[in-house]
Amino acid sequence: MSKISPCLWFNGQAEGAAHFYVSVFGGSVDHVSYYPEENPSPSPLAGGSVLLVEFTLFGQSYQALNGGPQFTFDEAVSLSVACEDQAELDRHFDALTADGGKPGPCGWVTDKYGLCWQLVTRQIMANYHTGDKEGIARMMRVMMTMQKLDTAAMQAAFDGETP
Known part of the structure; x- marks a missing residue:
């Protein structure tokens, strides 16, 4: 442990x-x-x-x-998963949303037990670490329109390749 x-x-x-x-x-x-x-x-x-x-x-x-019914999960606590690539993110997203799980905004997923997860690729996280404020702002604007994150679309926005 x-x-x-x-x-x-x-x-x-x-x-x-x-x-x-x-x-x-x-x-x-x-x-x-x-x-x-x-x-x-x-x-x-x-x-x-x-x-x-x-x-x-x-x-x-x-x-x-x-412990019983006294407490339930909410979005104040989530588990963040740094996926290696879009394929891994897609697999986890599909598994967590199956059988009653629900997608949320910006890569968040609530599983069938009510626990919240954030699914993001390492490439997206690396972009946040660059300090490129304009690129990050463009990437975040695109991310705000998504449920499951699309790494390619977010990278294009970061690179200035989308409006």
């Missing part, structure tokens, strides 16, 4: 979510813990049900906690 591991709160879906994320991004489900038969916590989940799932994506450990 990493020194710091994001803990994601679910309402009975922790194990399914961990397996889903591992299927989308690769990684591993590392350990599953269960509530004791006589559940002493305020969670409405029955004793013997899944309490905590530890899993790893891209070498980073995560925890999926079945």
